[in-house]
Amino acid sequence: MRGLWALVLLAAVLPASAEGVGRPVIDGFVEPSNAAFTRSTADLAASVEVLCDKPGNDTLSASRTAFATALDDWGHVSVLRFGPLAADSRFEKLFFWPDARGIGLKQVQGLLTSSDLDGISSGMAGKSAALQGFPALEFTLYGAGSDSLAAGDPWRCSVASAIASNIAAIAATVAQEWNAGSPFAASFAAPAEGREPYRTEAEVQGEIVKALATALQFIRSAELAPPLGEEPAKANGKRAPMWRSRLTAPLIVAQIDGVRQLLAAAGYERSLPEDSRYIASSIRFELDNAIRTLGQVEGPAEQAFGTEPDRGRFAFAELALHHASELVTRDLAAALGLTMGFNALDGD
Amino acid sequence: MEIDRRTFLTLLGAAAMAPSGALASEEQLYLAARARGGRHEVAVLDARGADRLVLPIEDRGHSFAIDHGRRTAVAFARAPGRYAVAFDIAGKAVPQPLVAAEGRHFFGHGIFSPDGRLMFASENDYEAGKGVTGIYDVGKGFARLGEFDCGGIGPHDVVLMPDGKTACVANGGILTHPDYDKLKLNLDTMAPSLAYLDIASGDIVEQVSLPADLHKLSIRHLIVDASGAVWFGCQYEGDAGDRPPLVGRHRRGHEPELFAGPPDLLRRMDNYVGSVSVDTSGEIVATSSPLGGLVAFWDAATGRYLGEQSMADVCGVAPLKPGHVLATTGRGAVDDMSPSARAAILGEFATNPAWDNHLRLV
Structure with missing residues (x-):
């Protein structure tokens, strides 16, 4: 999924700290x-x-x-x-x-x-x-x-x-x-000319934003949307990962928690300009909501995606991740001085 | 891609009021998809970037099949779109919407047969996980006659060879399924190729691949040069640090050749070429990288790198005059570009349309 969210570097990026965000x-x-x-x-x-x-x-x-x-x-x-x-x-x-x-x-x-x-x-x-x-x-x-x-x-x-x-x-x-x-x-911890693959702090920042966006996209498009289907009649829990082991929700929670931990480690809630810090806390809020709701799923995935109230829980988590995804690709990227080019989505 | 008939007809009226001779067949006109103010359009424009015809479309467009002689085109939705629209470039007929067959979607590229009777489109048979070339009968309202197996997964661009009998298909090798957005489902087993199809029989008369260690180098966009060789532009799905060549040439009966250009060009292109074109002589090849914000030029005869021009979010490139291409960006700019110079035709303005991946000369 490299390049699914290909970010074009617009301008000099605000350094997360003097040492950069990689370390x-x-x-x-x-x-x-x-x-x-x-x-x-x-x-x-x-x-x-x-x-x-x-x-x-x-x-x-x-x-x-x-x-x-x-x-x-x-x-x-x-x-x-x-x-x-x-x-x-x-x-x-x-x-x-x-x-x-x-x-x-x-x-x-x-x-x-x-x-x-x-x-x-x-x-x-x-x-x-x-x-x-x-x-x-x-x-x-x-x-x-x-x-x-x-x-x-x-x-x-x-x-x-x-x-x-x-x-x-x-x-x-x-x-x-x-x-x-x-x-x-x-090169990730200290990007510099002559190093590969990252030569600038902006490239490292771009990689982190891409990783956050890619993970959220993967959870939604590969794990939640297919078993949910467009309507309850089209739900099919066997299209969810790990339904046999009944670990679907725990896996997705772990992935979202990974996103949350990566976000925290990047320190945006401290390093972004003050008027942009709400972005990081808003993303965290959406991730927290998704994790909490998935924690309430009771049934095995085969049934849960098509049966209320579990179906609603998965759908709510999907929506929360959609919001988180928008915040990452639009607001967080912009606050870091990154922008996604209109023609930069590969696969075309 | 439902067309707003009233808007279209309004625009038709505007086109009809253009100065006489404006749509004379000898004039160079271009086709491009674009977004403006959150709306999607297909535009016919002249070499100065001025609109001649605008068709509103429902979702993001991509490229076109063009019948150059009869001045008809089909605009395709961007993958995994299921809609296309056939239209008269001079705006003299009501455009006709096409819908992909059951279980198929368009990949965004197509061609007409030289006699204009058939149209061929790159399509995804997504349940079977294989690429096909859909065949359409132009005279029967673009009725779908059937399809050819194009010998690979993820066929993208397709060009008609100078013999008028053979289509060259870029089998990008990337498996996708519309239920999974644009997620790439087979990165480990990708096998891109160039396939030459006899458009009368569907027989694959020649097929070539890149070396095995480049199996993640997706061949996506094509152009035929003055000598009849096929030039291709690629995107790389492997490790970001690998930086393989992204531009190549294939002459029938030979192995494909790859051209890297100067040190650091590949790094700047960031493993992604978005579009390829030639100048009007067919002797210079232009390859755009929107990620790198540049167009690199190549000598079609030797593969020698000729120079490059920077332009943020550039992707569309099309022949303008000998040695020059017209280039468009997602930020609304249009440039006249050559290996050694560029001249702005339209600047970057927020109110300008965002030009999509491809610009095509009619």
Whole structure:
């Protein structure tokens, strides 16, 4: 989704502080969320290994709990869809979504019935992105036939283990490429001539605004709008991510919380000119409302999107995110001296 | 894209009152979509940027299929639009709305056959996730006759080759589905290509791709130069730091060639070329980057970079005279541009229309 919100730099940007916005964003959001994601995905991989060694209800339950924790951390990290997470299709490998034509389901079902041990002995890294990440692992751990994992299903468990290890490996790579000392982090924290990819503070500011806008757009267009449908009769909760694990609302809450944390780390509520600071607090207000309302969702996603009052809760969250999105792309961008060119939306 | 008939007819009246000879067929006229005061329009304008005809349209437009001989055009909605409108460039007929077939939407580009009897449009068969070229019978009210498989996903621009029998389609490779806004659904498996279609049979008579490591370089916009080679402009969907070449040339029977230009040009173009054109001689190619706010010029014979002009939010480029193109921006400016100079025709004013991606010479 790089460039979905391509911002053209209009003028010199107001520096968030003398040091720029990159360093506080790394310290306040990127490093802690990458660290949590690296840890929880490693725990998930270890937990699935235990499940394979000692199949049982308790080990399956532990793997599912580890999955939920790692997915929550993914929700936060997913907001950083640029640089290390965008390189090498890592976002798609971790989270192949939206999957309009159900490619992931077909592929994972095909793999589970193939018993192609050689095919996964070297890991998942060379396989289709749709097989490499959370949606494929969710089907393996929660989809039809997954209860066999408790009774002992070596092949299915090997697949789960290979995917979980792959997720952990990608998480570690992303964290490493963000580490202090990496060229990417150096240019993000201290943009300068000769550095890549950021040479000016305005470029870093633009990247952060794009990341906020892209994340909000993704939640609305890929996760909330398709299952909601235009009217209740067209609702289809199975178009929501993570409906099998009943983690749809928790995932979206984690993503919105990631947006909120990135916004806080950027420090706009302190650094914008005083007459523009309301923008940051207004965005936060919308995000808080969306999170609170999604927290009230009771039913599983298959029903919740088509049944009141849960449907109204998802719809309210979608609207709040729409408002937040407008505030980011119009008001926040303008307050930072960035503007979106009429011809700058790519894909045309 | 419902047309406000009354507004249109009012404008028709205005066009009819233009000085005699204003729409003489030898005069250079241009087509462009634009936004003005929150409304969307299609405009016929002259080389001075003056309006000759304006059609209000319901949503944002994109590019056109043009029957140069009969001075008819079809304006397409911007993807994923499902509407288009066929109109007489001189405003002598009531425009005719077209609606995309069930399960299809337009991508914004199309061509006419040389005899003007057929119109071809780049379309998305979004449930199947494949690109098609829709075929329309002009004489039967643009009835849709069927479609050709164009050999890839996300066909965007299409040009008619000088033989008059072959269409070249830019299969951009990006999968989209209207239920998911403009989200790109297949970045990991993109496979862009140039496909040459026999417009009589739909046979793909030649198809070329870029090297595998450039599979995220989406080929999007096309122009044919004086020698009959196809020039293409790309946008890159890979890592922002990669900065691959964005401009290339394909001669039938050869491998595509890519041209990078001077150091730093690619960084400034920011992995995005929005439009391509030639000058009236067909010997100079112009490529615009609205992200970079520049138009870069290339020698069509050698691929040598000839120079560039800066212009904020520039995208539309079209032939003006030998060595020169007309360029338009999202901020209302219109310039006469060459590799070495630019002259403002219309300046940036908030009240000017915002010119959309493409400017096309009739």
